[in-house]
Amino acid sequence: MIKLEAWVVELPLPEPFRISTGVSEKSRTVVVRLITPEGLEGWGEACPSKSVLGETLEMVVEAVRKLGRISVDYTSIEAIHEYTWSLQAPSSLAAALDMALLDLYGKTVGRPLWRLLGGYRDKIETDITIGIMEPEEQAKRAVKYVEEGFKILKLKLGLEPDKDVERVRRVRDAVGEGVRIRVDANQGWSAEEAVRVIDRIASYDVELVEQPTRWDDWEGLRKIKRESPLPIALDESVKTPADALKAVQMEAADIINIKLMKTRGLTGALRVAHVSEAAGLKNMIGCYGETRLGMTAHVHVAQALRNIAYYDTDCDLLTVGQAFTGGASIEKGIRRVGEEPGLGRLAPVWDKFTRVL
Template sequence: MIRAEVFTLRVPLRDARAGAVQTVLLRLTAADGTVGLGESAAAPSIDGIEADTIAGELRDHLLSPLDSEKAFPPLLRALSPPARCALDTALHDLRARRRGVRVADLLGGPRRASVPVNALVPRVPIAEAIAWARDAWRRGIRTFKIKSSDRDADAALLGALRGAFGLGALLRIDANGSWTVEEAIARIRALAPLDLEYVEEPVKPGDLTGMARVARETGVRLAADEDARDAEAVRLIAASGAARIIVVKLAVAGGIAGAMEILQASEAAGLGVVITSRMDTSIGIAAALHLAASAKSLAGACGLATRDHLADDVTANPPRVEDGKMTLPEGPGLGVRLDPEALDRLQEGGEA
């Protein structure tokens, strides 16, 4: 028998002005006491799905204990990608712990012991943002990403980063699909003197024709994020010439299994990959880290250092960043341990 517990967590951000993020934690407990952990951080501003919706979906499908892992495949197919992400991750963790191996070993084995990471620079006054970036620089991080705001603010922050760190820094901007095609072309051309590493999801998801036009007319590498939801989507991106990099998120892919299919499709199409987390706790970050450690190749630093934005965490041993790289945890499964006191402290919605 396998019993499931679902928790909705409210995790405060380091910048108290930004409030908190909500994430959903799933704990599977087998009859022998082995535990598997999974997570799906909510991103309603991107996909419109709230944490309560993810948690409710998991509770509805996991209300009763299940006889064995054989009961899970139909459940996985019935879930939305964010809910499927939590369940799929917990199953990978459970299977690996039962075998006494790491999740990365289930994925063909780790190809690297640590993964280079980028810093997501917060949208705060520029002096604060640069101080944040300098702290990341001291820890060896050399790639900086910003979320797009208005045109002048984007140029000012990227210019300040370039001025602070020179050509030794790699700069990225993520528009989250908020620009029109014409606006994307104009903005990217205006930012050309700053020598961006790439621009992520510049136009509305689904407009691959428009994105391909942006790529042609600017000559800057583009990365697909929201559009890269499964292997077939990756093949369409490659065929259209819309992007040269695929950003892989477990919550979008529906978990580790779906993300592996995206990695394989990207490799077959000759596209680079970067693995990124949402605003997960160290459970979701560890899952993405195992995926990144197992990938055949990476197109650049991965967006896994998002825990820097959280003021609290639900694990006792979060993955560490040293010399600009995040180290794969020791121990079986995901390698992270749930902190019971932190779970009580951060819990909002109780358990199923």
């Protein structure tokens, strides 16, 4: 049997972070540690989303307390997937256990997860996200990040269509050419508004538009993709491999955003990526509010798979302080995980942790 331990980790944000569906002031996650009878440790993280997954931190804590010790063959990736995919628990908790079990697997065989899962690239370049704010403030923030070395910006939009266009214009004028701009409406526009906004912002050299309208408005999404001059990425609409297949069948996307909390972990992420690749769609990898632990797992997946071509792995860069040291490095937008086994060397900053199991 494998011993399970869990903590709540809370990190403040330097300022309220606004998207079209709400405002966040802190990151709250559940960190788990698995300990084998031989003393081997595997780490994972659950970052629930009430608006997308219907999960709360309290639900995850309650579920993890019910689990106690667990039994699974962590030397088999397929057995890990079978366990976490069928587990009657919140999706984010399944993701945390999948992460921790794979960490054990990698440490058992002495290889990093990114090499075991595909080993395609040894680094990625992440964007940095700017929440919704007044256009001139968004432009100032964009300049600050570019000066720090980031070359890809992700702008949150979706509250006011006309002002959204102004936000994109101001940012492009401020940063000039050579900086990639992506936008994410987080379901904030109607299909008609999305078509109008996308047509207007296309002249500002926007790379892609993410989740322009409601997650379940498949006809609207198909209309937007058909009429859009820019690639359309889906996030909230696609959680599982079956959702990815529906996006393909509805001809509603060019890109599918993978997040480990939606896919119940890394093993589920592989399956979404494979469906996407088979259909000729590219993948992005994104995040909710994970600490350095969760973001390290995302970077492993991003380095592993050829079909993941867009990287939004900045959640741990947006908090005040860190819950872990080590893990995925960051330098001027470039992230990488190296050759340490499993997830790599991560050390908890214990004063950020509150024990729940």
